[in-house]
Every structure is written in C-alpha cells, then in structure tokens.
C-alpha cells in the first residue's frame with residue numbers, strides 16, 4: 001500500500017488509536033510488547049548500549065516501555081511519519097513527564113540516522129505498513145551498529161486451528177468495532193488485510209537476510225498469528 005494512503009489512514013484514527021488497540025486486542029498487545037521490551041533491555045545491558053529507536057512508534061508504547069526500564073543515560077528516539085500519531089505520543093509524554101524520549105516525524109524508508117549509530121531498533125505492528133518492506137528493513141540494518149539488534153513485532157499467518165479461527169473472527173470484528181469507534185471501518189479492513197499479506201515466519205527471515213541481517217530468528221505468540229523477530233547485524 002502506498003505511503004500517502006497509510007499516512008492518511010493513521011491520521012484519521014490517531015485520536016482513538018490507543019482505545020481501539022486495547023479494545024480490539026482485549027489488552028493482549030501489551031503482553032506481546034512487554035516481551036519485546038524485555039528482550040531489548042536484556043540486549044542493551046549486554047552490549048552497554050545507549051541508543052534506541054522505536055520506529056513507526058505511533059503513540060509511543062514501546063518508547064515509553066524502554067524509558068521506564070533503562071537508565072537515563074540511554075537515549076530513546078520515537079519516529080513515525082504520521083504527524084497526528086506523533087502528536088498523540090507527545091501528549092502522552094507531557095502527561096507522563098517522560099522528557100527524555102525524543103519523538104519526531106520520520107520515514108522508515110529514509111531514516112535520518114547515520115550509518116551504524118544505533119544499538120537497538122524496535123518496530124511493533126508497523127513493518128507491514130511500510131510501502132517497501134525490503135527498503136525499510138535495509139534502512140534499519142544500515143543504522144544499526146555491528147551486533148546491534150532489531151526487534152520486530154508483527155502479525156502474520158497462523159499455523160494452528162485456533163489461530164486461523166481467530167483470524168476469521170478478526171476479519172469481521174476489526175472492521176465492525178473499528179468502524180463503530182472511529183467512523184473509519186475501511187482503515188480496520190485494511191489493517192486486517194495487510195497482516196494477511198505480510199510475509200511471515202521464514203519468509204520474513206529470508207527478506208531480512210537479504211536486507212543485511214546476519215542472524216535472524218523468531219518466536220510465535222498465542223494464538224499463533226503474532227511474531228517477534230530478533231534480527232542481528
């Protein structure tokens with residue numbers, strides 16, 4: 001899907017995005033994100049890393065999570081190309097008083113960071129929206145230091161009966177509730193379709209290897225259609 005469409009879509013739902021996330025996932029997205037944050041924090045401790053980018057940060061869930069669990073010396077950036085999403089993140093930041101996160105507008109396909117400058121890059125539920133996924137992943141590889149880590153949390157194809165039943169349920173549930181709460185059911189139809197089309201599991205690992213990652217692995221979360229990819233440069 002092209003970038004302008006995705007940007008407009010997230011602009012239209014930004015004010016209710018957090019409410020929708022909690023409602024539609026029944027709060028489970030917080031558990032998946034906590035797992036990603038724990039993996040990231042463990043990596044930062046091991047490499048004494050000090051620079052983190054949460055890309056496609058949206059309203060900043062992961063950036064806030066890293067800020068809560070790392071020392072002040074760790075620099076945290078949150079970037080998203082959608083201005084209204086970043087404004088929501090800034091609103092939360094003001095409310096929580098977490099001044100050290102640097103939220104900014106930025107495109108995953110043309111990162112403003114220099115080569116080999118970051119220890120950790122995270123993306124939750126953003127990679128499938130990149131207009132060019134390979135380009136997005138090679139940009140992430142470019143800005144990571146040698147031995148840096150990318151953690152990508154994303155939907156994908158389920159491998160179990162329960163997972164597939166859940167996907168079927170979501171294909172009706174997401175547009176219905178999303179439409180009711182934001183007035184934009186098309187956005188939620190798109191969000192569901194984009195996860196079905198996203199290369200998941202081994203297919204995504206193969207794409208990441210081509211994009212410049214040396215070691216790639218993934219874990220699958222219940223109900224089988226959520227993946228956490230750990231990609232090392």
Ligand SMILES: C[S@@+](CC[C@H](N)C(=O)[O-])C[C@H]1O[C@@H](n2cnc3c(N)ncnc32)[C@H](O)[C@@H]1O
Nearest residue numbers: 010056057058080081082107108124125126129
């Ligand atoms: C489903 S939201 C996820 C937000 C947040 N990471 C979370 O997990 O709640 C996807 C986000 O990706 C952002 N996004 C999509 N393509 C992008 C790109 N090329 N560069 C930067 N952000 C992008 C959208 O603006 C949106 O905020």
